[in-house]
Amino acid sequence: MLSREEVLHLATLSRIALSDDEVDRFASQLSSVLEYVGKIREVDVDVQREAVANITMLENVMREDEIRACTEEERQRIVQQFPMREGDLLKTRGVFDA
Amino acid sequence: MMNTFPTIAEIAAGLHTKQYSCTEITRHSLDRIRSQDAAIGAYLHVMEEDALATASRVDDAIARGEDLAPLAGVPIAVKDTILVADHPATAGSKILEPYVAAYDATAVARLKAQDAVLLGKTNCDEFAMGSSNETSAYKPVHNPWDRDRVPGGSSGGSAAAVAADLCVAALGSDTGGSIRQPAGFCGVVGLKPTYGAVSRYGLIAMASSFDVIGPFTRSAADARTVFEAIRGRDPRDATSGDGRNLKSQASNLKDLRIGIPKEYFGGGIDPDVEACVRNAIRVIEGFGCSVREVSLPNTSYGLAVYYVLMPCEVSANLARFDGIRYGLSEADSRQPIADSRSALEKVYVSNRTAGFGPEVRRRIMLGTYALSKGYADQYYTRALAVRNRIKRDFEAAFRDVDVLVTPTSPTPAWPFGATGDDPLAMYLADVFTVSANVAGIPALSLPCGFVERPPNHSRLPVGLQFMSRWFDEDALFALGVAYEQATEWHGEHPVV
Numbered sequence: 199m200l201s202r203e204e205v206l207h208l209a210t211l212s213r214i215a216l217s218d219d220e221v222d223r224f225a226s227q228l229s230s231v232l233e234y235v236g237k238i239r240e241v242d243v244d245v246q247r248e249a250v251a252n253i254t255m256l257e258n259v260m261r262e263d264e265i266r267a268c269t270e271e272e273r274q275r276i277v278q279q280f281p282m283r284e285g286d287l288l289k290t291r292g293v294f295d296a
Numbered sequence: 297m298m299n300t301f302p303t304i305a306e307i308a309a310g311l312h313t314k315q316y317s318c319t320e321i322t323r324h325s326l327d328r329i330r331s332q333d334a335a336i337g338a339y340l341h342v343m344e345e346d347a348l349a350t351a352s353r354v355d356d357a358i359a360r361g362e363d364l365a366p367l368a369g370v371p372i373a374v375k376d377t378i379l380v381a382d383h384p385a386t387a388g389s390k391i392l393e394p395y396v397a398a399y400d401a402t403a404v405a406r407l408k409a410q411d412a413v414l415l416g417k418t419n420c421d422e423f424a425m426g427s428s429n430e431t432s433a434y435k436p437v438h439n440p441w442d443r444d445r446v447p448g449g450s451s452g453g454s455a456a457a458v459a460a461d462l463c464v465a466a467l468g469s470d471t472g473g474s475i476r477q478p479a480g481f482c483g484v485v486g487l488k489p490t491y492g493a494v495s496r497y498g499l500i501a502m503a504s505s506f507d508v509i510g511p512f513t514r515s516a517a518d519a520r521t522v523f524e525a526i527r528g529r530d531p532r533d534a535t536s537g538d539g540r541n542l543k544s545q546a547s548n549l550k551d552l553r554i555g556i557p558k559e560y561f562g563g564g565i566d567p568d569v570e571a572c573v574r575n576a577i578r579v580i581e582g583f584g585c586s587v588r589e590v591s592l593p594n595t596s597y598g599l600a601v602y603y604v605l606m607p608c609e610v611s612a613n614l615a616r617f618d619g620i621r622y623g624l625s626e627a628d629s630r631q632p633i634a635d636s637r638s639a640l641e642k643v644y645v646s647n648r649t650a651g652f653g654p655e656v657r658r659r660i661m662l663g664t665y666a667l668s669k670g671y672a673d674q675y676y677t678r679a680l681a682v683r684n685r686i687k688r689d690f691e692a693a694f695r696d697v698d699v700l701v702t703p704t705s706p707t708p709a710w711p712f713g714a715t716g717d718d719p720l721a722m723y724l725a726d727v728f729t730v731s732a733n734v735a736g737i738p739a740l741s742l743p744c745g746f747v748e749r750p751p752n753h754s755r756l757p758v759g760l761q762f763m764s765r766w767f768d769e770d771a772l773f774a775l776g777v778a779y780e781q782a783t784e785w786h787g788e789h790p791v792v
Contacts (some may be wrong), residue, residue: 200665208661211668212611213618213641216657217692223717230663230720235675238682245673247666248681253736259534265417268399273522275382275398281625290620294548295639 199229298324300789301464304370304518311369314351318369322351323411325371329415329462332792337437338457340376340565341384342416347371347591348715357411365410366521372407373457373466376417378509379498380404386431387500388422388450389501391617391624391651394416401498402533403467403509403526410525415463418453422653424474424502426450428715431655432522436712439482440790442754445709448478448725451512452473455482460792465522466512471502472602473705473729475510476741478702482761483743483788486512488729491736492537494523495530504535504735506602515786516742516776523769531657539767549778550769552586554580555697559595560728565706567784572745573703579782580701580775590697593778597682598731603723604666604679611663614656619647658719661681682774687735694765699775704741704759708749719744732763739763740772743785757785 200208205225209216216224268276282289310316326344333339352371374380379397386392400408407414421431429437429452437452439445442458447456451468454479458466468475470488479486487510494509501507511522530536543592556577556752561570581587619625625647633638637645652660655716664677666675705725707790732739760779764771 204665205661208664211664212550212657212659212660213615213644213648214657215645215651220654220657223585224658224661227658227719228665228715230718231603231658231662231723232665234720234723235604237678238597238604238678239674241597241682241685243678243681243685245678248684249677250680250684251505252536253683253734254491256535256537261531261754272398273603275396276622279395279398279622281619281622288621291639291643293638293640 200225200232300461300650301514302531303326303515304367304464304513304521307370307464308364308366308368311354311364313436313717314358318351318354318413319370322347322371325415325463332460333462335438335443336440336456336460336462336792337420337435338453338460339373340386340419340434340453343380343383343414346554347413347415350411354411354413356417365676367407367410367412367525369411369413370465371415371463371684373411373415373418373454373463374404375420375451375466377420377453377469377500378404378467380414380417382511383417385417385500385591386434387424388420388434389651389656390433390655391619391647393624395622399498402495402530404498405612406526412467412715418466419452420453422578423500424450424469425610425655425659426469427473427477427722428710429453429478430712431653439709440494440792441483441756442709442752444752445711445754447755448481448709450474452478454512455479455484456484457569458482458484458514459790461789465518467509468512469499469507470733472508472606473726475512476729476739476759479512479741480757481709483757483785483790484512485512485519485743486510486570486773487497487523487743487769487785488732488739489523489527489769490539490738491733492535493539493738493767493769494526495533497532498705501613502608504613505609506606516740516773516780519776520773549774550584552585553697553698554585554773555590555693555700556587557592557595557693557700559592559701560702564727565572565703566708566747568747569703569707569758573760576760577701579779582782583778588697590693590700592693592731594682594689595688595731598686598695598734599723599727601679601682601686601728601734602726604675605683607659607663608667608676609663610659611667615661617648617651618644619651623647624651639715650730665755683734686731690735698764698768698771700763702761702763704761708747708758724772728761737763737766738769738772740776742776742779743788744783745785
């Protein structure tokens with residue numbers, strides 16, 4: 199069973215804030231899922247040798263590393279989504295501001 | 297006009313012979329959505345103006361005597377995880393409530409290139425995470441066969457829209473069963489193409505090594521028509537391809553060898569569902585195909601592998617949603633963050649906490665755990681190794697047979713709230729569908745009967761699943777078309 203501290207740590211890493219109730223509920227729910235998926239330990243595999251990240255038979259696709267612009271229409275649509283902006287620049291809070 | 301829609305081929309014929317105009321079909325679709333969808337909840341957004349503009353363009357082309365593409369004038373709905381430029385794409389999440397898509401997904405651009413009439417965006421589980429559509433941040437979708445029951449998920453809105461004749465076809469996305477399971481629950485046809493057969497450009501990513509876009513339709517032939525329109529390599533998705541490097545397989549019906557994987561008929565399957573599937577297998581035996589039992593020995597690990605790898609990919613993919621460049625931003629500060637983090641990080645936490653629902657949070661945290669130092673080898677890397685074993689099971693089976701036949705889901709649609717506070721109970725609904733995603737192979741679900749359930753004595757559809765080799769969708773269509781010619785299940789419509 200995951201402890202409250204472990205759940206709070208996962209929430210911090212995930213950049214999510216949890217209420218007190220949620221910490222307890224997630225501790226029990228995440229633990230039951232982890233217990234279920236733990237059954238993959240029953241399979242006798244050579245983990246390092248058999249782990250394959252790509253299961254498809256697709257081939258590598260290569261191209262020149264060149265910049266291709268989007269259309270002006272697309273650029274406008276993207277800029278208009280910015281929650282905070284100055285002209286066409288995206289504005290955020292300062293990284294070092296407390 | 298009609299209360300139930302004709303097939304895609306019939307619409308093409310009807311437009312050609314001027315039995316009806318495209319504008320008439322489109323207005324009819326929009327009227328049906330207006331009058332019926334309040335009780336179903338399939339649509340999150342209707343694109344009336346664009347739909348009528350496309351319809352009028354198709355009518356002009358007909359008047360000029362031009363040849364039409366197979367999907368010209370066909371009313372199609374699009375799952376809200378797939379981008380249509382200048383329209384909302386919420387993926388069923390509050391965090392994307394203010395978002396308007398800046399471009400078309402490739403699958404959508406290919407529908408538009410055929411002059412398909414795009415009707416609107418369909419409801420789904422939040423970021424496609426759910427098997428019942430109950431995690432949508434907006435509203436539930438009601439199963440057209442029994443409105444007290446779920447439509448399945450995550451593409452529940454697309455499935456219900458086709459079932460209730462609120463469109464002729466719909467796009468969905470399938471990561472662990474999100475097209476096939478709701479297709480089964482709603483009594484329509486759903487295709488999960490081979491991983492990579494349809495470009496994922498413009499699909500809001502859930503788990504990138506599993507995600508694929510595919511169609512919902514009323515028949516296997518219609519599924520093929522939509523699939524042919526959207527498939528193929530796209531320079532904007534490096535994982536897309538046409539499988540041309542793979543040898544094509546015979547898809548002559550009599551030559552098809554059918555396998556029944558015994559692991560799919562063990563415990564846990566509803567007896568009435570099993571009876572429908574066994575009947576379907578007898579129908580298929582009647583085609584003269586050879587039918588034999590096969591074994592996929594690692595089947596029981598499929599769901600566990602999926603529920604390790606998928607949350608890992610989710611935790612990485614959903615890191616991009618922070619409300620800085622788009623989406624919900626600093627909307628909710630009910631949970632003040634009192635710690636030493638910087639102002640910027642507090643913004644991230646505040647936006648993500650306000651924007652993500654419980655199932656999404658669960659999966660992000662689960663993936664964060666399974667990828668963290670000390671656990672990654674036990675969970676993530678081990679699951680990759682077991683995934684490879686499952687793929688090899690399929691490779692071995694496909695040396696002896698061409699199509700595997702199984703149930704789509706172990707049960708029919710369940711009542712709202714039935715899985716309660718236990719996420720694992722909902723995850724088990726994917727037990728027969730996940731393996732195709734784990735291995736990357738194509739699979740088709742089609743209606744194969746009904747079961748009756750209290751308290752409403754409703755007739756609930758049962759789904760039959762076919763799986764075939766990588767890029768051998770043709771074998772699924774060949775068997776599907778033959779099965780539909782021999783049975784009437786796909787012609788049944790719910791009373792809406």
